[in-house]
Amino acid sequence: xxxVIQSPxxxxxxxxxxVTLRCKPISGHNSLFWYRQTMMRGLELLIYFNNNVxxxxxxxxxxxxxxxxxxxxxxTLKIQPSEPRDSAVYFCASSQGGGARGTGELFFGEGSxxxxx
Amino acid sequence: GENVxxxxxxxxxxxxxSAVIKCTYSDSASNYFPWYKQELGKGPQLIxxxxxxxxxxxxxxxxxTLNKTAKHFSLHITETQPEDSAVYFCAASFYFGSGxxxxxxx
Numbered sequence: 001x002x003x004v005i006q007s008p009x010x011x012x013x014x015x016x017x018x019v020t021l022r023c024k025p026i027s028g029h030n031s032l033f034w035y036r037q038t039m040m041r042g043l044e045l046l047i048y049f050n051n052n053v054x055x056x057x058x059x060x061x062x063x064x065x066x067x068x069x070x071x072x073x074x075x076t077l078k079i080q081p082s083e084p085r086d087s088a089v090y091f092c093a094s095s096q097g098g099g100a101r102g103t104g105e106l107f108f109g110e111g112s113x114x115x116x117x
Numbered sequence: 118g119e120n121v122x123x124x125x126x127x128x129x130x131x132x133x134x135s136a137v138i139k140c141t142y143s144d145s146a147s148n149y150f151p152w153y154k155q156e157l158g159k160g161p162q163l164i165x166x167x168x169x170x171x172x173x174x175x176x177x178x179x180x181x182t183l184n185k186t187a188k189h190f191s192l193h194i195t196e197t198q199p200e201d202s203a204v205y206f207c208a209a210s211f212y213f214g215s216g217x218x219x220x221x222x223x
Contacts, residue, residue, distance in 0.1 A: 004160075033211055042215040043161070043206060045118075058118060091160050095211070103149040103168070106211060108160025 002026075006092050006109035014117050018080040021112045024073055025094030033106065034067055034077050035091040043091075049075065082116045089113050119144045123207050123214030130197055131222050138217045140207035141189045147209040150183060150190050155204045155216075164205075165192070197221045 005024040013019055025032050033048040047057040049069045057067070064083070069075040079086055093106040120143040130136050142150075148169035153161035167174045167181045167190065174181050178197075183190040194201055202221045207214040 035213075043213040045212060048211065056118070093160070093211075103210065105151065105163045105166065106153075106161075108162070110158075110160055 004092055004094050004107050004109035006090075006112050008112055009110065010113045010115075012115045012117065013082055015083055016081045017116075018078065019082045019086075019114060019116075021077045021090050021092075021114070023075045023077070023092030023109060025075070025092070026107055027073065029094035029096050029107070030072070031095040031104070032069060032075050033093040033095070034075070035093065037089045037091060037111070038087075046077070079114075082114075084116045087114055087116050119147060119209045119212035121207060121209050121212050121214040123217060125217060126215065127218045127220070129220045129222065132197060132199060134197055136194045136197055136201070136219055136221075138192045138205055138207065138219075139189060140191070140214050141187075142209040142212075143188070144209065145185075145188065149210050150181070151208050152179075152181060152192050153206045153208065153213075155206065157203075161206055194219075199223050 007022045031050050034046040036044045036046055046059045047067045048055055052069045065079055067077045089111040091108050091111045093108045095104040095106050123140045128136055151166035152164050154164045155161040165176050165179050165181050167183050169185055178195045180193045199221050205217045
């Protein structure tokens with residue numbers, strides 16, 4: 001199995017630009033998660049989907065962030081406009097068995113390192 | 118949502134010693150408690166998990182304990198080796214603690 005695939009692995013952009021991060025979950029997994037990792041705030045859950053439907057987006061920092069999951073094999077996290085404080089590593093993870101009380105192992109991608117200048 | 122606290126934030130041990138990491142959670146309805154290991158430049162990877170109907174689970178040098186009444190759980194690594202050096206995260210379901218950087222000195 002290919003695992004969770006994220007792209008791009010690295011992105012350097014200027015403040016104010018739009019950033020789109022992409023994720024392909026493991027086939028057959030019905031839950032997908034977006035996390036942001038920084039030294040200061042650790043691993044923050046931004047949003048998660050179950051069967052392509054957003055269940056909890058309370059972790060999304062502000063309206064500049066949006067996430068979509070148009071089908072079971074693809075999700076995007078968009079930041080528009082980007083700011084230097086958005087610099088972080090963004091992880092996508094997928095799992096079988098979601099819902100309000102996820103009880104399955106999360107499989108993480110290798111992350112997308114975003115730098116906003 | 119759930120609030121998971123993890124201690125310590127850094128831990129340095131001598132090779133062969135034991136390491137213990139402790140976590141607490143806030144939501145009494147949580148029933149799945151995984152532990153993840155993150156190596157440099159990679160995503161976290163599950164190393165062991167425990168469900169609420171079990172008080173303890175062991176897998177070779179790694180063990181986890183769960184006290185549902187007190188809402189805390191712990192990771193124990195015995196006979197530590199340099200390759201155990203990494204960041205370890207506890208979680209309640211998919212809500213993560215802040216991580217523990219473990220350094221095992223040869």
